Amino acid sequence: MQTPQIVQPIKSIDELASFCKRAGFVFPSFEIYGGMAGFYDYGPRGVELKNNIKAQWWKSIVQDREDVVGIDAVTVNHPKVWEASGHVASFTDPLVDCKNCKSRFRADTLAKDILDADVAGSDLKTVTELLKKTNVRCPKCKGELTEARKYNLMFKTHVGPIESDENVAYLRPETAQLIYLNFKLVQDSARLKLPFGIAQIGRAYRNEIAPRDFLFRVREFEQMEMQYFIKPGAQSEQSSAAPRTKGASENKKFFEQWKKERMNWYLSLGIKKENLRFREHKKNELSHYAKAAADIEYNFPWGWGEIEGIHDRGDWDLSQHSKVSGKDLSYFDDEKKARFVPHVIEVSAGVDRAFLAFMCDAYKTEKERIVLKLNPKLAPIKAAVFPLVRNDKRIVKSAGNVFNELKKKFAVFYDASGNIGKSYRRQDEIGTPFCITVDFDSLKKKDVTVRDRDTMKQKRVKIKELTGYLEKQLR
Amino acid sequence: MQTPQIVQPIKSIDELASFCKRAGFVFPSFEIYGGMAGFYDYGPRGVELKNNIKAQWWKSIVQDREDVVGIDAVTVNHPKVWEASGHVASFTDPLVDCKNCKSRFRADTLAKDILDADVAGSDLKTVTELLKKTNVRCPKCKGELTEARKYNLMFKTHVGPIESDENVAYLRPETAQLIYLNFKLVQDSARLKLPFGIAQIGRAYRNEIAPRDFLFRVREFEQMEMQYFIKPGAQSEQSSAAPRTKGASENKKFFEQWKKERMNWYLSLGIKKENLRFREHKKNELSHYAKAAADIEYNFPWGWGEIEGIHDRGDWDLSQHSKVSGKDLSYFDDEKKARFVPHVIEVSAGVDRAFLAFMCDAYKTEKERIVLKLNPKLAPIKAAVFPLVRNDKRIVKSAGNVFNELKKKFAVFYDASGNIGKSYRRQDEIGTPFCITVDFDSLKKKDVTVRDRDTMKQKRVKIKELTGYLEKQLR
Numbered sequence: 041m042q043t044p045q046i047v048q049p050i051k052s053i054d055e056l057a058s059f060c061k062r063a064g065f066v067f068p069s070f071e072i073y074g075g076m077a078g079f080y081d082y083g084p085r086g087v088e089l090k091n092n093i094k095a096q097w098w099k100s101i102v103q104d105r106e107d108v109v110g111i112d113a114v115t116v117n118h119p120k121v122w123e124a125s126g127h128v129a130s131f132t133d134p135l136v137d138c139k140n141c142k143s144r145f146r147a148d149t150l151a152k153d154i155l156d157a158d159v160a161g162s163d164l165k166t167v168t169e170l171l172k173k174t175n176v177r178c179p180k181c182k183g184e185l186t187e188a189r190k191y192n193l194m195f196k197t198h199v200g201p202i203e204s205d206e207n208v209a210y211l212r213p214e215t216a217q218l219i220y221l222n223f224k225l226v227q228d229s230a231r232l233k234l235p236f237g238i239a240q241i242g243r244a245y246r247n248e249i250a251p252r253d254f255l256f257r258v259r260e261f262e263q264m265e266m267q268y269f270i271k272p273g274a275q276s277e278q279s280s281a282a283p284r285t286k287g288a289s290e291n292k293k294f295f296e297q298w299k300k301e302r303m304n305w306y307l308s309l310g311i312k313k314e315n316l317r318f319r320e321h322k323k324n325e326l327s328h329y330a331k332a333a334a335d336i337e338y339n340f341p342w343g344w345g346e347i348e349g350i351h352d353r354g355d356w357d358l359s360q361h362s363k364v365s366g367k368d369l370s371y372f373d374d375e376k377k378a379r380f381v382p383h384v385i386e387v388s389a390g391v392d393r394a395f396l397a398f399m400c401d402a403y404k405t406e407k408e409r410i411v412l413k414l415n416p417k418l419a420p421i422k423a424a425v426f427p428l429v430r431n432d433k434r435i436v437k438s439a440g441n442v443f444n445e446l447k448k449k450f451a452v453f454y455d456a457s458g459n460i461g462k463s464y465r466r467q468d469e470i471g472t473p474f475c476i477t478v479d480f481d482s483l484k485k486k487d488v489t490v491r492d493r494d495t496m497k498q499k500r501v502k503i504k505e506l507t508g509y510l511e512k513q514l515r
Numbered sequence: 516m517q518t519p520q521i522v523q524p525i526k527s528i529d530e531l532a533s534f535c536k537r538a539g540f541v542f543p544s545f546e547i548y549g550g551m552a553g554f555y556d557y558g559p560r561g562v563e564l565k566n567n568i569k570a571q572w573w574k575s576i577v578q579d580r581e582d583v584v585g586i587d588a589v590t591v592n593h594p595k596v597w598e599a600s601g602h603v604a605s606f607t608d609p610l611v612d613c614k615n616c617k618s619r620f621r622a623d624t625l626a627k628d629i630l631d632a633d634v635a636g637s638d639l640k641t642v643t644e645l646l647k648k649t650n651v652r653c654p655k656c657k658g659e660l661t662e663a664r665k666y667n668l669m670f671k672t673h674v675g676p677i678e679s680d681e682n683v684a685y686l687r688p689e690t691a692q693l694i695y696l697n698f699k700l701v702q703d704s705a706r707l708k709l710p711f712g713i714a715q716i717g718r719a720y721r722n723e724i725a726p727r728d729f730l731f732r733v734r735e736f737e738q739m740e741m742q743y744f745i746k747p748g749a750q751s752e753q754s755s756a757a758p759r760t761k762g763a764s765e766n767k768k769f770f771e772q773w774k775k776e777r778m779n780w781y782l783s784l785g786i787k788k789e790n791l792r793f794r795e796h797k798k799n800e801l802s803h804y805a806k807a808a809a810d811i812e813y814n815f816p817w818g819w820g821e822i823e824g825i826h827d828r829g830d831w832d833l834s835q836h837s838k839v840s841g842k843d844l845s846y847f848d849d850e851k852k853a854r855f856v857p858h859v860i861e862v863s864a865g866v867d868r869a870f871l872a873f874m875c876d877a878y879k880t881e882k883e884r885i886v887l888k889l890n891p892k893l894a895p896i897k898a899a900v901f902p903l904v905r906n907d908k909r910i911v912k913s914a915g916n917v918f919n920e921l922k923k924k925f926a927v928f929y930d931a932s933g934n935i936g937k938s939y940r941r942q943d944e945i946g947t948p949f950c951i952t953v954d955f956d957s958l959k960k961k962d963v964t965v966r967d968r969d970t971m972k973q974k975r976v977k978i979k980e981l982t983g984y985l986e987k988q989l990r
Contacts, residue, residue, distance in 0.1 A: 074673060081586060106929050112556065116735050118551050197671060198553065221546075361547060
């Protein structure tokens with residue numbers, strides 16, 4: 041009988057970070073110049089895994105559906121966008137400095153770590169008073185702390201030759217707003233009818249005070265976001281006094297549908313059920329734009345952490361942009377001959393956090409090897425081809441032919457080192473599901489050995505059936 | 516006999532820009548806020564075409580080869596990177612202001628447009644004197660112009676809570692430098708031996724004074740770059756006095772090889788031969804890092820314009836980063852037991868410029884339709900499925916089944932409007948190579964009509980053979 045305990049095969053996130061560097065998945069950015077906190081580059085294996093994650097998301101959200109289309113918008117943004125969205129005023133963290141050693145800390149993190157107090161949503165004065173009253177001092181040097189002040193997390197730049205206030209632009213802190221801006225252009229050109237979604241994958245930027253936990257909290261990252269536009273129903277939800285009739289239930293219906301969809305996506309790509317959970321936001325946690333919110337959390341080595349958010353944003357965003365720009369962003373319902381501002385259910389996933397979750401879930405240390413048990417659809421390389429020996433021309437030639445045939449369809453790898461044991465181990469580490477060896481028998485029988493990454497079992501497959509065999513396994 | 520004249524089916528780039536907006540390919544960014552010059556968003560059709568271009572490049576450069584791997588690095592960059600590369604000092608345009616109306620112009624553009632003079636490589640004083648001597652004045656108000664001054668094209672931001680000089684970071688103006696920074700980490704982790712390449716697709720940013728020509732000169736764009744590292748040969752090329760022996764010929768060999776490779780890529784994806792050409796850079800045009808350079812140019816509606824550059828960069832970049840960082844970026848040759856800094860042949864393509872070239876080449880106005888004759892591999896949608904009528908349940912159901920089967924493998928589109936003529940036209944406009952209609956005959960004979968976008972000819976194909984048929988056509 042199995043013990044029902046959760047196995048955490050990674051001891052710490054640092055173990056994963058150093059593995060990622062050694063195995064070519066992720067490198068700290070600008071290492072030769074001493075690094076820059078919160079920035080990471082994806083190496084040869086990492087970029088393939090990340091691309092596969094993005095491709096699977098795009099397939100499930102856009103390609104497999106009739107009701108969702110994609111866009112790809114710019115990352116340097118007009119300031120009005122972020123004024124309208126509320127980010128210029130409110131996308132801030134409370135910051136305190138040490139008067140002695142000049143170190144900077146998030147006041148809410150200090151309150152949580154030192155006092156075990158949750159100050160989310162509190163104003164600056166409350167936070168400052170709490171820290172003063174409880175005599176919280178600098179964790180580094182015990183120096184006195186300043187009052188808490190607001191610190192905006194958006195990166196700022198200037199467009200055009202002059203660095204003046206009127207030329208300010210922001211690096212987008214999320215991709216979502218760019219979808220709202222393009223709502224009308226997309227709907228008109230693609231002739232979409234409600235309900236429909238607009239999806240986007242792209243970079244976002246947050247000037248975090250304290251980046252941490254490897255890829256979990258970084259300053260530059262990628263998001264996969266989809267905004268699903270729906271009819272608000274008869275009763276407006278804005279008036280909280282109104283009875284919760286169809287409006288609420290339509291939002292609720294799609295909110296629950298998308299929660300389920302998105303959870304299933306992670307499960308279908310192999311993340312273990314016990315390592316995933318929903319966390320519903322309490323009323324006092326909700327952002328200014330949200331009517332309801334749920335996180336999908338993964339059980340990371342340091343504990344549960346958000347990898348995706350599903351939000352009922354009501355008509356907040358379209359209404360705001362309409363108000364600030366003076367442009368009509370409503371929708372005309374042909375059937376009901378009615379005009380209204382659609383409501384939005386958002387699914388917002390972090391590419392890098394998904395990457396981290398897939399890696400944590402797949403990484404196993406066994407007696408004689410490290411193996412990444414990635415879903416074959418996500419594996420950077422689908423199959424590796426080896427000649428059993430490197431000094432037999434016929435075997436090397438045949439292995440080359442097998443490689444050339446497979447690479448038409450799959451990401452494959454060729455390694456003629458002639459040390460099969462070592463080659464297996466290297467492929468196990470980067471999650472390659474199949475290793476194919478061409479040996480002396482292959483010359484006569486026109487077949488090869490196919491070794492399975494997880495079971496390490498081998499079987500013979502005819503060379504001419506190899507493409508079909510792999511296609512079936514990778515489906 | 517055909518007239519050997521070049522047909523330019525697009526009259527102007529503005530015609531294409533307005534088509535792109537209407538048909539959902541490309542929208543001006545921030546339109547509801549009055550726009551921002553030099554920024555464009557890709558719509559539902561555009562994002563698919565752009566993704567297909569990037570996927571084809573990645574396949575040909577990374578997946579189909581044994582000697583090239585990919586990376587994906589960050590866009591907000593440590594300032595040392597761009598000091599070492601020479602960009603902080605030299606990535607500038609000469610800028611003049613009008614003293615009267617305060618408009619800003621590139622001095623070199625004024626010299627070219629007004630005086631037909633090429634001042635590339637000239638210093639600021641020379642340019643200023645030329646404009647003064649020839650009495651060039653503001654093109655807008657005839658006001659007097661200031662002296663020319665250097666204007667750096669990099670977007671600047673700050674990392675961390677303080678906006679001070681020591682926290683400056685730049686948005687990368689090219690992706691290439693990020694490859695050099697990671698050279699050692701990639702080579703070690705992927706155990707690569709010379710010659711090998713590192714490829715990257717990603718955003719780059721240039722704060723252009725005067726963005727122009729739709730997607731051609733924009734402020735935020737994407738690049739597809741690959742740096743191919745080679746042995747420099749016995750003689751260093753740095754000493755120009757030395758005879759041009761193996762060093763030069765190795766560089767020359769790979770330079771010519773990559774020129775050919777890259778030209779073939781555009782041709783293989785359907786761009787007409789007469790619309791492509793090489794332009795070799797003259798000695799006085801070469802950038803500080805380049806020993807040789809050739810552009811691939813496309814014949815745009817306004818004339819020939821660069822869509823890709825192939826450069827022999829020698830050991831400039833690795834040597835510079837090694838010098839400035841103090842870190843060893845040399846390579847150890849196991850066979851020759853020698854250590855040296857590799858040379859680099861770079862291929863650098865603009866994703867948006869390639870997009871523009873593919874669109875210009877494919878766009879045709881015919882008597883009764885606009886048709887995008889895109890290579891099927893690039894087409895946003897591979898096939899559209901229509902029920903002949905929308906009020907026959909059996910036909911609608913069968914069309915739905917065909918759609919559901921095809922979408923497992925292809926990007927397909929379903930349209931149940933029941934107006935086949937209109938549906939054909941709409942698909943022609945967005946370049947869909949095949950339209951599939953389910954009609955009354957389909958119910959009995961289990962076949963469908965497949966219409967070819969270019970010839971407009973129709974043929975009957977058995978439903979169960981449809982996937983195989985499309986796979987063959989799209990190969």
